[in-house]
Amino acid sequence: MSEHNPETTPISITPHLRRLVPPALPVDDRSRMRMVMDSLVLHIHPSKVPVRTMSWTYTWGLGGLSAMLVTILAMTGVFLEMNYTPSPAQAYQDILRLRMDTWFGDLLRNIHHWSANLLVITAVLHLLRVFFTGSHRAPRELNWLLGVGMLLLVLAANFTGYLLPWDQLAFWAITVGTSILSYLPILGPLLSRLLLGGPEVGAATLLNFYALHISFIPLGIIILMSYHFWRVRKDGGLSQPRTLKETTPARIERVTTIPHLVRRELVFALVWLAIIVFWAMYVPAPLEGIANPEVSPNPAKAPWYFLGIQELLLHFHPLVGAILIPAVSLGALALLPYYDVTPHNVGIYFRSRRGRYLALLAVILALLLTPTWVLADEFMLDWSAWLPTWPSLVSNGIVPLALVLLGLIGLDELVKRLFAASLEERILFLFLFLFTALIVLTLVGILFRGPGMALVWPGSIPAHGL
Amino acid sequence: MQAYQSIENKSISRRDMLKLSWGALAGLVAVEVGGLALSYMKPRLAAGEFGSIITAGIVDEFPPGSVTQIPNGRFYLTRLEDGGFLAIYQRCTHLGCSVPWEQTANSFICPCHSSSFSADGTLLNPPAPRALDIFPVSIEDGQIKVDTARPVSREGFEIAQVVHP
Numbered sequence: 001m002s003e004h005n006p007e008t009t010p011i012s013i014t015p016h017l018r019r020l021v022p023p024a025l026p027v028d029d030r031s032r033m034r035m036v037m038d039s040l041v042l043h044i045h046p047s048k049v050p051v052r053t054m055s056w057t058y059t060w061g062l063g064g065l066s067a068m069l070v071t072i073l074a075m076t077g078v079f080l081e082m083n084y085t086p087s088p089a090q091a092y093q094d095i096l097r098l099r100m101d102t103w104f105g106d107l108l109r110n111i112h113h114w115s116a117n118l119l120v121i122t123a124v125l126h127l128l129r130v131f132f133t134g135s136h137r138a139p140r141e142l143n144w145l146l147g148v149g150m151l152l153l154v155l156a157a158n159f160t161g162y163l164l165p166w167d168q169l170a171f172w173a174i175t176v177g178t179s180i181l182s183y184l185p186i187l188g189p190l191l192s193r194l195l196l197g198g199p200e201v202g203a204a205t206l207l208n209f210y211a212l213h214i215s216f217i218p219l220g221i222i223i224l225m226s227y228h229f230w231r232v233r234k235d236g237g238l239s240q241p242r243t244l245k246e247t248t249p250a251r252i253e254r255v256t257t258i259p260h261l262v263r264r265e266l267v268f269a270l271v272w273l274a275i276i277v278f279w280a281m282y283v284p285a286p287l288e289g290i291a292n293p294e295v296s297p298n299p300a301k302a303p304w305y306f307l308g309i310q311e312l313l314l315h316f317h318p319l320v321g322a323i324l325i326p327a328v329s330l331g332a333l334a335l336l337p338y339y340d341v342t343p344h345n346v347g348i349y350f351r352s353r354r355g356r357y358l359a360l361l362a363v364i365l366a367l368l369l370t371p372t373w374v375l376a377d378e379f380m381l382d383w384s385a386w387l388p389t390w391p392s393l394v395s396n397g398i399v400p401l402a403l404v405l406l407g408l409i410g411l412d413e414l415v416k417r418l419f420a421a422s423l424e425e426r427i428l429f430l431f432l433f434l435f436t437a438l439i440v441l442t443l444v445g446i447l448f449r450g451p452g453m454a455l456v457w458p459g460s461i462p463a464h465g466l
Numbered sequence: 467m468q469a470y471q472s473i474e475n476k477s478i479s480r481r482d483m484l485k486l487s488w489g490a491l492a493g494l495v496a497v498e499v500g501g502l503a504l505s506y507m508k509p510r511l512a513a514g515e516f517g518s519i520i521t522a523g524i525v526d527e528f529p530p531g532s533v534t535q536i537p538n539g540r541f542y543l544t545r546l547e548d549g550g551f552l553a554i555y556q557r558c559t560h561l562g563c564s565v566p567w568e569q570t571a572n573s574f575i576c577p578c579h580s581s582s583f584s585a586d587g588t589l590l591n592p593p594a595p596r597a598l599d600i601f602p603v604s605i606e607d608g609q610i611k612v613d614t615a616r617p618v619s620r621e622g623f624e625i626a627q628v629v630h631p
Contacts, residue, residue, distance in 0.1 A: 194509070200557070
């Protein structure tokens with residue numbers, strides 16, 4: 001060190017200013033890998049990724065899109081909080097003021113609403129992608145459970161948020177939704193009273209739902225999401241896609257995350273951001289008249305993602321249609337990696353060539369049988385009239401359920417004998433059949449149910465918000 | 467020596483006993499904290515009009531065979547042909563929608579899933595599982611008082627439910 005007289009040497013600012021300027025992007029592979037490891041955000045990724053997992057037609061970017069939507073919802077949500085009071089006297093007026101008097105208030109609300117709806121779709125599609133590629137199997141079982149947990153939290157976030165505008169749509173959708181809960185034996189009425197903060201939807205409900213929507217649920221989602229990402233790395237990254245012809249896994253070729261993966265993610269995120277903002281600019285989030293506890297709208301429908309369950313309610317006793325069937329389905333979904341345990345075929349869509357045919361068959365059969373059953377049950381079947389002496393739980397609940405189960409077992413036997421399908425292929429078949437049936441029921445609930453919940457042609461129904 | 471050893475084989479060690487006690491106490495704490503959280507979230511006392519005793523009017527206002535809506539009480543006051551009163555909670559026993567009285571159809575018809583009920587709340591058409599709930603009615607000095615604090619669930623109509631002036 002040369003001698004500096006501290007009294008005469010001027011203090012230089014330049015080295016400090018230089019630290020503010022971001023470093024030039026690294027151009028050689030080693031520094032690129034180093035940059036990933038040194039960055040808080042980027043080190044979610046490994047420093048090198050397998051080329052084939054970046055394939056667009058493998059993951060479709062659904063997990064990443066879901067994560068981005070959660071971020072958008074959090075950011076728009078925080079701003080929306082500034083203009084909202086969760087009280088029946090003020091909530092509706094706040095939404096009106098947001099739309100008319102606040103700069104970009106309408107846009108903000110629309111982005112929030114449409115991102116929330118899109119998130120339900122991407123989360124489900126992501127679940128389907130993971131299942132179809134066998135990526136739910138060992139060692140990723142825990143990650144699957146985390147994912148199912150997050151799906152439930154996303155639905156809960158959607159449901160709690162739905163009440164907040166306090167319009168007719170919100171009030172009655174939540175009344176119907178929470179009434180479904182009270183059919184749960186013993187616990188149901190207690191849980192319902194706890195959630196509602198009273199015997200029916202009111203001021204306490206709005207406050208409870210608001211607290212859940214801005215605190216409990218986002219915290220849960222953030223915690224589960226972090227755990228989910230960590231587990232992806234721990235489980236060895238994304239599963240490797242394979243073609244049908246590959247018998248042994250190919251040698252894994254990797255490239256540096258910067259620039260290959262990061263570039264793709266950036267473009268993907270920007271494109272989707274543009275789509276969402278443009279959509280939000282032109283399509284308004286629905287808002288009906290202010291909530292009126294005296295008057296139920298006709299028809300009164302749950303939010304669209306619950307209309308499948310509401311449709312089930314029209315065909316089964318509530319205990320069966322709203323509690324038993326959803327609970328068992330959810331259990332079966334969550335525990336999939338524990339009975340679909342074949343270690344092979346991970347990375348191949350639909351397991352095998354036969355699997356692909358079976359998948360197609362399942363979808364077609366469900367598309368044909370579900371509307372047939374809905375129509376038959378609506379116009380021909382009348383269990384309570386045929387079995388008047390039996391309690392409605394049995395005649396309208398257990399009996400039709402038993403018939404449906406027999407039908408499913410029959411289908412399974414058919415597939416086993418006609419196609420010599422393996423266990424994993426049969427599971428795939430049944431899963432797709434039931435999932436398509438749910439989609440059909442949801443569509444029936446959205447488009448074909450009109451006043452009095454009668455079956456009508458779509459188009460004759462007054463505009464119903466999503 | 468032998469007696470000491472046989473006690474060692476049959477009983478629990480001091481360390482394990484202490485661990486067990488700590489665990490049991492921790493379990494007790496967890497139950498208490500859980501109870502605390504649940505009590506915190508218990509419904510706050512119902513405020514204001516609905517949930518208290520509502521005066522529907524005087525006896526002579528309601529002709530026999532009429533069904534009158536009392537909006538702020540969320541119920542319909544039915545006066546049967548024999549002059550007795552029933553206060554019928556308008557909340558549908560299916561999924562909670564408000565069921566309006568349709569004069570032309572002479573029944574309550576729920577807009578949500580088309581459950582229907584007769585003037586005394588008896589179930590006519592599913593998917594509702596039972597008759598409409600009622601509120602306790604009392605008549606004091608010709609005034610009809612309805613207690614909307616706790617709806618009474620019933621399977622069907624019974625004469626005992628009717629209140630005569």
